[in-house]
Amino acid sequence: MVDVEPVEKEIQLLDANERRLDGRALDELRPIKIEAGVLRRADGSAHVEWGGNRVLAAVYGPREAHPRHLQDPARALVQCRYNMAPFSVSDRKRPGPDRRSVEISKVTSEAFSAVVFTEQFPRTSVDVFIEVLQADAGTRCAGITAAAVALADAGIPMRDLVTACASGKIAGKVALDLNKEEDNFGDADDRAADWGDRPLADGRPPHRRRVRPSDEALDRRHQADLRDAEGGAPPAVLHRGVR
Amino acid sequence: MDSSAARRELVIPGDVIETHGLKPGEGTYVEGGKVFASLLGIRSEHGGYVDVIPLTGRYIPRADDDVVGQVVDLGPSHWLVDINSPYPAPLHATESPWRVEFGETSHFMDVGDSLLARVISVDETKRVQITMRDQGLRRLTGGQIVEISYSKVPRVIGKSGSMISMIKSYTKTQAFVGQNGRIWVDGDPKDVIHAVRAVHMIDENAQAAGLTDAVEDYLAGAYGRKEG
Amino acid sequence: MSAEVISELMREHIVKLVASGKRADGRVPEEIRPLKIRKNYIGTAEGSARVNLGNTDVLVGVKISTGEPYPDTPRSGVLTTSCELVPLASPTFESGPPSPTAIELARVVDRGIRETKTVDMEKLVITPGEKVWVVFIDIHALDYDGNLFDAASYGTLAALSCAKMPGRMTGGADKPLPVDHWPVSITAAKIRNTIVFDAALDEERIADARLTVAIDENGDVRAMQKGLSGSFSYDEVRYVISTARRLGNELRRTIQA
Numbered sequence: 001m002v003d004v005e006p007v008e009k010e011i012q013l014l015d016a017n018e019r020r021l022d023g024r025a026l027d028e029l030r031p032i033k034i035e036a037g038v039l040r041r042a043d044g045s046a047h048v049e050w051g052g053n054r055v056l057a058a059v060y061g062p063r064e065a066h067p068r069h070l071q072d073p074a075r076a077l078v079q080c081r082y083n084m085a086p087f088s089v090s091d092r093k094r095p096g097p098d099r100r101s102v103e104i105s106k107v108t109s110e111a112f113s114a115v116v117f118t119e120q121f122p123r124t125s126v127d128v129f130i131e132v133l134q135a136d137a138g139t140r141c142a143g144i145t146a147a148a149v150a151l152a153d154a155g156i157p158m159r160d161l162v163t164a165c166a167s168g169k170i171a172g173k174v175a176l177d178l179n180k181e182e183d184n185f186g187d188a189d190d191r192a193a194d195w196g197d198r199p200l201a202d203g204r205p206p207h208r209r210r211v212r213p214s215d216e217a218l219d220r221r222h223q224a225d226l227r228d229a230e231g232g233a234p235p236a237v238l239h240r241g242v243r
Numbered sequence: 244m245d246s247s248a249a250r251r252e253l254v255i256p257g258d259v260i261e262t263h264g265l266k267p268g269e270g271t272y273v274e275g276g277k278v279f280a281s282l283l284g285i286r287s288e289h290g291g292y293v294d295v296i297p298l299t300g301r302y303i304p305r306a307d308d309d310v311v312g313q314v315v316d317l318g319p320s321h322w323l324v325d326i327n328s329p330y331p332a333p334l335h336a337t338e339s340p341w342r343v344e345f346g347e348t349s350h351f352m353d354v355g356d357s358l359l360a361r362v363i364s365v366d367e368t369k370r371v372q373i374t375m376r377d378q379g380l381r382r383l384t385g386g387q388i389v390e391i392s393y394s395k396v397p398r399v400i401g402k403s404g405s406m407i408s409m410i411k412s413y414t415k416t417q418a419f420v421g422q423n424g425r426i427w428v429d430g431d432p433k434d435v436i437h438a439v440r441a442v443h444m445i446d447e448n449a450q451a452a453g454l455t456d457a458v459e460d461y462l463a464g465a466y467g468r469k470e471g
Numbered sequence: 472m473s474a475e476v477i478s479e480l481m482r483e484h485i486v487k488l489v490a491s492g493k494r495a496d497g498r499v500p501e502e503i504r505p506l507k508i509r510k511n512y513i514g515t516a517e518g519s520a521r522v523n524l525g526n527t528d529v530l531v532g533v534k535i536s537t538g539e540p541y542p543d544t545p546r547s548g549v550l551t552t553s554c555e556l557v558p559l560a561s562p563t564f565e566s567g568p569p570s571p572t573a574i575e576l577a578r579v580v581d582r583g584i585r586e587t588k589t590v591d592m593e594k595l596v597i598t599p600g601e602k603v604w605v606v607f608i609d610i611h612a613l614d615y616d617g618n619l620f621d622a623a624s625y626g627t628l629a630a631l632s633c634a635k636m637p638g639r640m641t642g643g644a645d646k647p648l649p650v651d652h653w654p655v656s657i658t659a660a661k662i663r664n665t666i667v668f669d670a671a672l673d674e675e676r677i678a679d680a681r682l683t684v685a686i687d688e689n690g691d692v693r694a695m696q697k698g699l700s701g702s703f704s705y706d707e708v709r710y711v712i713s714t715a716r717r718l719g720n721e722l723r724r725t726i727q728a
Contacts, residue, residue: 039559039560039613039614040526040614041560041561041562041614041615041616043299043300043301044299052514054513056559056613057559058559058560060558060562061301061329062301062329063301063329063562064329064330064331073368074368081566083557085513085530085532085555085609085611086532086534086553086555086607086609086611087515087516087519087532087533087534087607087609087611088513088515088532089515090515091536092534092536092609095553095609096568117272120303121329121369122368123329123330123368123369124329127558129557129558129559131557131559131611131613133513133530133611134513134515136515152255152256152282152283153283153299154299154300154301155282155284155297155299155300155301155394156300157256157270157281157282158256158257158281159256159257159272159274159279159281160256160257160279161255161256161257313476313478314476315476325476353479355476355477355478355479355482356479356480357479357480383480384480385480385483386480386484387480387481387484388478388480388481432487432488432491432493436493436497
């Protein structure tokens with residue numbers, strides 16, 4: 001981190017017209033392509049290409065929860081596992097979980113536990129496996145989006161499709177869906193998972209509207225972050241890192 | 244079914260469902276006075292309710308379902324039967340067609356054996372009871388079992404059993420369609436292959452129009468004739 | 472790995488079917504499922520291939536960087552093969568450290584590549600004893616429908632064949648990884664007294680014995696691995712090798728394409 005410090009000042013992340021390095025406006029997403037039902041063995045699956053990210057998600061369940069002592073007699077457990085393939089990043093990642101992936105798995109599980117009608121399947125688990133095949137900043141958000149589609153594809157009853165998007169500050173401005181350079185050299189980043197028309201934990205009563213990851217949701221995410229920046233109520237922040 | 248065919252509408256979780264005065268049914272939930280889809284499926288109106296018929300999903304047992312099960316464990320007076328659902332079903336010796344002495348369950352059925360059974364009851368916590376004490380319910384010998392998505396089972400059965408009857412009559416096979424997405428087929432091996440292909444066709448193209456004709460074309464082609 | 476109870480009825484069905492020279496998916500015993508290979512599938516890898524062998528789906532990524540050679544082989548690059556059988560690919564795969572199955576798979580693939588001298592390890596030396604190219608092969612199972620051994624092996628060969636040694640690490644241009652030989656892995660499964668090739672999942676689950684043969688472009692055997700608790704007779708081994716030689720030539724063209 002220390003050796004990138006001098007570089008930071010050299011890279012101009014926004015031009016005079018508030019266009020970003022890849023030509024996007026501040027509230028513009030990278031191209032997204034979602035395909036459901038891509039795996040045979042899984043009960044549900046999805047592949048998401050989001051900018052340079054490629055993420056697969058598979059859902060197994062509801063199935064008997066193992067080990068048995070984990071079973072909840074009143075509801076299903078939603079267990080997510082986020083994993084990065086060793087070749088998904090520029091420097092090979094050692095296989096297996098690290099602290100980062102364990103944390104992402106935990107918050108992802110929590111995000112989905114809130115929307116799945118878990119009480120319909122007591123004593124079971126709904127297992128969600130997210131595999132990052134190619135990473136380009138925003139993998140957990142692409143993973144959550146893939147997982148939502150895989151859950152729907154598996155026929156899991158839930159309130160809504162959870163979508164997620166990262167936002168951050170570059171050159172002092174709030175921007176959506178940071179790419180790798182912006183993630184590395186920007187001022188701050190955070191991620192939120194939304195469903196319906198509200199961030200997960202902002203305490204407002206649910207107020208419903210269909211959202212598409214491409215426009216409305218993120219437009220609103222953008223406002224939420226501006227509100228955040230202006231000292232309003234914080235949005236549902238899954239993770240916040242400030243460099 | 245016919246009246247709703249005109250309004251076959253695909254919905255995803257969170258979509259608002261217009262009820263047109265009907266009651267919210269399965270695959271929906273109500274929040275803030277509005278009805279939403281909780282499943283990926285087809286909006287359907289039936290008997291005063293608006294439901295979402297799931298396109299995919301695991302089989303969740305209900306009373307009176309006929310199922311194809313498989314013994315996965317046994318005790319001195321019961322078998323534990325996998326019925327392709329998240330909930331394995333105990334079959335008590337008293338619910339079997341045999342007089343089973345305590346500790347002699349394995350003499351009648353062992354781990355790996357397949358059987359036809361019926362769901363007697365499912366309680367609040369999804370504890371399931373099944374029975375083999377009815378006509379046609381038995382331990383299976385011979386034949387093979389095809390697994391398909393349980394949501395496609397109605398298509399395999401067809402209107403008043405028309406689809407499965409057609410398959411059976413072309414292929415001269417015996418077949419038992421479990422509500423749990425398992426289908427048992429027995430007969431001459433080359434006929435069983437055609438019957439299984441037909442079932443797979445239905446599983447893969449369940450939403451396609453003209454499915455019955457496509458399956459009949461396949462069977463007619465395989466047997467070089469068309470049934471009257 | 473959690474085992475699924477195999478239905479006796481299905482076991483008998485498959486045994487009867489293969490004994491009569493047929494298979495559940497309509498293949499003949501010596502038939503390999505359709506093989507589709509997409510090279511350079513992953514942009515963050517130096518080489519990669521996604522392999523579909525029937526419904527079995529495997530992604531192999533090759534990462535190449537520079538590092539020190541092992542002290543006992545100063546004039547040789549470093550190559551390691553790892554495999555993750557992630558739970559995404561099958562209800563029987565569990566998360567956690569690599570299972571014995573995953574380790575065996577990685578080692579069998581590695582042996583096929585290494586013993587054929589597929590990658591000329593001497594050409595990976597930058598400064599003898601100090602700096603060499605280090606090649607990591609990572610096998611990532613995505614959908615398990617039988618015969619991961621061969622799918623992983625084809626993916627590894629395909630990924631190596633399109634891999635580049637990144638010039639940014641040595642201040643030069645990217646150079647293709649030197650791939651000189653093309654070992655093709657063929658796995659036979661023995662079900663009671665019948666041998667089938669490229670077993671699908673249902674066949675693999677009831678197989679008594681498994682034999683994997685890596686055949687080079689001259690038709691010579693470079694590596695072999697017999698698995699499971701059953702056995703092969705001498706004549707059966709000869710049969711497997713001769714069939715593998717025939718099948719291997721066709722598959723090699725698909726992998727090279």
